[in-house]
Amino acid sequence: MTTTPYLLVRLGERLAALPALAVRRVVRGARLHPLPGAGPGLVGLAEFAGEPLAILDLAQLLGDDRGSSRPPVTVVTWLGSGDDRELVGLGVDDAIAVVELDPTALALGQALVDGRPVVVIDTERLGVAA
Amino acid sequence: MKDLRRSLDRGIVQRIALDPPQGRMSPADGRRTGPLSLLAPAALYAAVWAAGGWLLAGASRGADAPVLQVLFHLAAIAGAGLFLAFDLSTRLSDPRSGLRARLIGVFRQLGDGDLIRTAELARSLDADLAQGVARAVAGLATRVEQLQANSHSVAGAAEGVERGSTVLAASSAQQAAAAGEVTAAMEELSRTAAEISEHAERQNQLVLTAESEGAAGAEAVAEAVEGVGAVERRIADVTARADTLGTRSREIFRVLELISEIAQETHLLSLNAALEASAAGGRGRRFAIVAGEVRVLAERVRDSVASVRSQIEEFASAIRSTVVATEEGGKEAARVLEEARAATGALAILRASLRESSEAARQISSVTRQQTSATEEVLSTLRELHQVVERMSRDLSLLSSTSGRLRAIGLELELLAQTFRLDSPRSLKRLVHSWAGRLPDAPERTGWAPQDLIDELVAAAPFVECGCIVDARGKVLATQTASELQATTTEALQELRRRNLADRAWFKKAVESSRAVVTPPERSVMSGEPCIMVAVARRNAAGEAVAVVEFDVNVRHWTDIGA
Numbered sequence: 092m093t094t095t096p097y098l099l100v101r102l103g104e105r106l107a108a109l110p111a112l113a114v115r116r117v118v119r120g121a122r123l124h125p126l127p128g129a130g131p132g133l134v135g136l137a138e139f140a141g142e143p144l145a146i147l148d149l150a151q152l153l154g155d156d157r158g159s160s161r162p163p164v165t166v167v168t169w170l171g172s173g174d175d176r177e178l179v180g181l182g183v184d185d186a187i188a189v190v191e192l193d194p195t196a197l198a199l200g201q202a203l204v205d206g207r208p209v210v211v212i213d214t215e216r217l218g219v220a221a
Numbered sequence: 222m223k224d225l226r227r228s229l230d231r232g233i234v235q236r237i238a239l240d241p242p243q244g245r246m247s248p249a250d251g252r253r254t255g256p257l258s259l260l261a262p263a264a265l266y267a268a269v270w271a272a273g274g275w276l277l278a279g280a281s282r283g284a285d286a287p288v289l290q291v292l293f294h295l296a297a298i299a300g301a302g303l304f305l306a307f308d309l310s311t312r313l314s315d316p317r318s319g320l321r322a323r324l325i326g327v328f329r330q331l332g333d334g335d336l337i338r339t340a341e342l343a344r345s346l347d348a349d350l351a352q353g354v355a356r357a358v359a360g361l362a363t364r365v366e367q368l369q370a371n372s373h374s375v376a377g378a379a380e381g382v383e384r385g386s387t388v389l390a391a392s393s394a395q396q397a398a399a400a401g402e403v404t405a406a407m408e409e410l411s412r413t414a415a416e417i418s419e420h421a422e423r424q425n426q427l428v429l430t431a432e433s434e435g436a437a438g439a440e441a442v443a444e445a446v447e448g449v450g451a452v453e454r455r456i457a458d459v460t461a462r463a464d465t466l467g468t469r470s471r472e473i474f475r476v477l478e479l480i481s482e483i484a485q486e487t488h489l490l491s492l493n494a495a496l497e498a499s500a501a502g503g504r505g506r507r508f509a510i511v512a513g514e515v516r517v518l519a520e521r522v523r524d525s526v527a528s529v530r531s532q533i534e535e536f537a538s539a540i541r542s543t544v545v546a547t548e549e550g551g552k553e554a555a556r557v558l559e560e561a562r563a564a565t566g567a568l569a570i571l572r573a574s575l576r577e578s579s580e581a582a583r584q585i586s587s588v589t590r591q592q593t594s595a596t597e598e599v600l601s602t603l604r605e606l607h608q609v610v611e612r613m614s615r616d617l618s619l620l621s622s623t624s625g626r627l628r629a630i631g632l633e634l635e636l637l638a639q640t641f642r643l644d645s646p647r648s649l650k651r652l653v654h655s656w657a658g659r660l661p662d663a664p665e666r667t668g669w670a671p672q673d674l675i676d677e678l679v680a681a682a683p684f685v686e687c688g689c690i691v692d693a694r695g696k697v698l699a700t701q702t703a704s705e706l707q708a709t710t711t712e713a714l715q716e717l718r719r720r721n722l723a724d725r726a727w728f729k730k731a732v733e734s735s736r737a738v739v740t741p742p743e744r745s746v747m748s749g750e751p752c753i754m755v756a757v758a759r760r761n762a763a764g765e766a767v768a769v770v771e772f773d774v775n776v777r778h779w780t781d782i783g784a
Contacts, residue, residue: 119489189513
């Protein structure tokens, strides 16, 4: 049975997995420009490859309240699918590794990595919801 | 006082008891007979002298004229004397002449001591005898008065000496006691001085020992100061090294930070490589494996850095604690060093004080030994003084006793002189006779006032303590005390007025005798002091006693008599 690669990230105490094929790059210490009047999930704007990139707080998108602290690591990834996909930055506390998960994990929305529960994020759907 | 009393009772009573028995004087005793002229012996003496002159004229040519003159005078005196003796013996042997009886009366009065009566009786004798007796009475009276005066002086002086010597004896006894106390105190002082000397010497030895110990202590403290200084220097070195270690630790932290950042970047790089490998599909699988290994290495580096950081932090914390402890140790060492230096100074001062104390103790010991020597000399002198004062006290007591006896003798002499009745203001017998002369010879029939009389008589004689008039049966007719005693003797006087005094010795003697009597001293019921009683009976024409007048004379006021 074939597996699908996922990028394992840490959001506070919890772990999350993003489809590795949707991820363009993992960067640290991106220079953020806060946007006045932005929503709770939008941290600000950063520059990536000469283009402005919206930085979203993944933990807040998943319903966690992390306060005013900024996530130190930005995962540049595609949200949505097809022509509607959009490149955004997801702020996480750390990017841990690229792991292989069962294809059913995406449908289940969760999986176990080394015995620890991991939230499996569907970036295509997340892009629609966003 | 007891000595005086015993002396008076023992001596004076005996002497007063020697008062001769009183006899009656017959009126015939003083009968005057014919004069015994001295013309007869004078004529005989003249005749013998004329005959002798005639014989002397005839023999004056011889060489024995002066011897004959002497013999002649002797023969003339002898003849006149023989004639006078013959004439006197003839007269005395003649009972009809009465001269013998009168002379006996005169001599009896003289023997009784009544010089006034003697002189009165002597006037009934022949003129020459009367003259001779008068001269003898006058001479005797003069000597008795001199005896009285001298006995007054002796008694007064003896009393003064007795008082003074008694006071001096008491003072000497006190001085002796005080000298004894001073001697005891000086002995105690001497002992104390010896103890002080001994203690000072012991203190000196102790101080010397302490000074020696102080010197050793000073050396030890100096070594301690040097050691503490070395410790302080070591601590400063350790502090400097700890500071260096802290600096090195911070540098290591910076390197670790850099390594950590590199590891994180490597980690991200390996992740991105893994992502690229994933995007490459099957072709990127081998690359993904390498990227995974790089990531693992980066994680191991990151974990190692974290571990090293933790250890370095512990090391830095230990260094900081070491620095803090070392700094505190340095401060403590500095403080100890300061205290040690202060102790060195204090020890130096203490050693100086100990040396001064040792010197002072030596001086105290020396001075105290000198004081002990001087005290011994003073003590010796005080012991001699004590003995002298005690001897003086005993001598003064003896002098007081002797003075008391001398005073008693003076009083005895006075009493002896008072056995004479003199025509003198000092004669108590004369006084009591004069008092009796104021009494009527028949008191029971005349309306006289005995109380007024005794009041007058007592007031006129200040030396009289108490006077009284009693009738022939001893009943008190009147009595009175001296003015200074009247306030305290009212009850005693009333008691005396109710009593019968017939049993008193002076009353019995006065009734029996025609002359005044003087009793030995006895304690007065009025003043409680020794008094002599002088009494005489008032007699009527028949010679019967009709009353007795008496007064008490305090022997303490003896010298006031006749003053």
